[in-house]
Amino acid sequence: MNWTEKYRPKSLKDVIGNKKAKEELLKWAKEWEEGRPTKKAVILYGKPGVGKTTSAYAIANDFNWEIVEMNASDERNREIIRRIALSGAINETLTGGKKRLIILDEADNLYEKAGDYGGKRAIVETIRVTKQPIVLIANDYYELIKGSGQELKNICKAIEFKKVGKKEIVALLRKICQLEGIEVDIEVLNTIAMRCDGDVRSAINDLQSIAYEKKITRDAISHLGYRDREREIFIGLHRILRANDLRTAIREAWRLDESPDNLLLWIDENLPIEYKHRDDLARAYEYLSRADVFLGRVWRRQYYGLWGYATELMTGGVAIAKKHEYRGFTAYHFPKWLRSMARSKQYRHLRMNLAKKLGKFIHCSSKKAYELLPMFANLFKSNDDLAARLAAKLDLNEEELSLLVGEKAKEIYKEAQELKKKEKQAVLFNFK
Ligand SMILES: Nc1ncnc2c1ncn2[C@@H]1O[C@H](COP(=O)(O)OP(=O)(O)O)[C@@H](O)[C@H]1O
Numbered sequence: 001m002n003w004t005e006k007y008r009p010k011s012l013k014d015v016i017g018n019k020k021a022k023e024e025l026l027k028w029a030k031e032w033e034e035g036r037p038t039k040k041a042v043i044l045y046g047k048p049g050v051g052k053t054t055s056a057y058a059i060a061n062d063f064n065w066e067i068v069e070m071n072a073s074d075e076r077n078r079e080i081i082r083r084i085a086l087s088g089a090i091n092e093t094l095t096g097g098k099k100r101l102i103i104l105d106e107a108d109n110l111y112e113k114a115g116d117y118g119g120k121r122a123i124v125e126t127i128r129v130t131k132q133p134i135v136l137i138a139n140d141y142y143e144l145i146k147g148s149g150q151e152l153k154n155i156c157k158a159i160e161f162k163k164v165g166k167k168e169i170v171a172l173l174r175k176i177c178q179l180e181g182i183e184v185d186i187e188v189l190n191t192i193a194m195r196c197d198g199d200v201r202s203a204i205n206d207l208q209s210i211a212y213e214k215k216i217t218r219d220a221i222s223h224l225g226y227r228d229r230e231r232e233i234f235i236g237l238h239r240i241l242r243a244n245d246l247r248t249a250i251r252e253a254w255r256l257d258e259s260p261d262n263l264l265l266w267i268d269e270n271l272p273i274e275y276k277h278r279d280d281l282a283r284a285y286e287y288l289s290r291a292d293v294f295l296g297r298v299w300r301r302q303y304y305g306l307w308g309y310a311t312e313l314m315t316g317g318v319a320i321a322k323k324h325e326y327r328g329f330t331a332y333h334f335p336k337w338l339r340s341m342a343r344s345k346q347y348r349h350l351r352m353n354l355a356k357k358l359g360k361f362i363h364c365s366s367k368k369a370y371e372l373l374p375m376f377a378n379l380f381k382s383n384d385d386l387a388a389r390l391a392a393k394l395d396l397n398e399e400e401l402s403l404l405v406g407e408k409a410k411e412i413y414k415e416a417q418e419l420k421k422k423e424k425q426a427v428l429f430n431f432k
């Protein structure tokens with residue numbers, strides 16, 4: 001289960017940070033409770049993940065109000081909202097009925113696109129006549145009050161939710177760890193709180209993403225900030241390599257849904273980090289090489305039915321190859337081979353661009369120029385002065401120059417820039 005849901009505060013007093021905003025919200029709710037609200041609606045606005053939606057639900061819970069959450073941008077809802085708003089009486093609790101809190105989340109998404117100018121206007125109208133409390137929630141206050149939302153400024157109480165402080169976030173994360181029975185290095189929590197920039201939701205998500213062991217050590221910090229997909233793979237890999245039976249490992253592999261070729265690389269890269277006993281490692285590689293043979297046959301014979309066997313060998317086979325149990329946190333690596341492939345792709349791209357520039361200069365195709373690159377390199381290396389002049393003329397950047405002259409690229413690039421500047425001045429003052 002997602003921890004942001006699991007630990008979503010039920011009461012306003014458990015919402016961390018934003019003391020002032022919470023006080024204002026509470027004051028407004030009390031006015032409603034007493035049947036004499038000064039403003040019938042509030043706007044909760046601010047950055048994502050700071051507790052706006054949570055606070056709206058929490059206040060309703062604290063006062064035992066019913067909740068009606070509606071997407072206001074859906075035109076079909078407008079009449080329903082209006083009807084609910086009109087039901088009952090303002091001082092309903094005095095007469096015994098339950099209040100209904102109408103929550104319109106993402107109210108700033110009411111784009112006033114062509115043909116729909118009614119969204120904000122309908123809300124304004126509803127707020128004017130409502131007998132039930134209304135909360136509008138928006139990331140962007142100005143987006144909400146622009147256009148026909150102008151009137152909202154007057155009839156709503158605006159409450160800003162600010163970024164939540166680092167200390168409070170650390171305390172919350174620590175509490176969650178306690179409840180989960182997880183031992184954690186405080187540095188990990190400090191790092192998470194710093195990175196999340198006041199966004200409680202992403203802090204909790206970060207914590208959960210590295211909490212697949214009952215002990216989180218400092219090494220886990222290196223796993224933060226991976227892109228979601230990489231993080232998913234790390235977690236899946238962990239489960240596969242730690243699995244004690246075939247089925248668990250294979251199921252994880254299906255869940256991961258990564259191509260068998262890539263998965264093989266991931267396992268190959270990280271197997272030696274995980275399996276510390278030599279005999280385990282040897283057996284595991286036996287399975288991995290079998291999987292590789294199957295993958296080879298898939299490609300050679302174009303027979304994709306073998307894919308499944310390859311996947312089962314590299315995950316299930318590898319998992320049951322171990323006779324020892326491994327514990328603790330392992331910092332996995334991104335496959336070096338994949339990375340170097342990406343790099344060599346960039347490299348080829350760079351060379352091709354250079355060839356294009358040279359080709360134009362010597363009136364030949366870039367393909368021909370590509371073949372001549374070594375010759376150009378020799379020419380550039382033979383004479384720094386010449387190299388700088390050519391670089392200026394051809395408008396080469398430092399990276400391209402480094403393909404030709406290696407380490408000297410920086411120096412020559414500078415020289416070339418100087419030459420270009422002089423040239424420009426000469427043109428400017430008509431010295432030519
Ligand atoms: N101030 C807060 N106190 C405690 N938890 C919070 C807070 N803000 C956000 N969260 C956590 O993040 C999740 C998302 O928060 P939410 O209220 O939906 O943010 P918002 O509406 O501001 O984008 C909540 O379920 C909760 O777990």
Ligand SMILES: [Mg+2]
Pocket residue numbers: 052053054105137
């Ligand atoms: Mg929200």
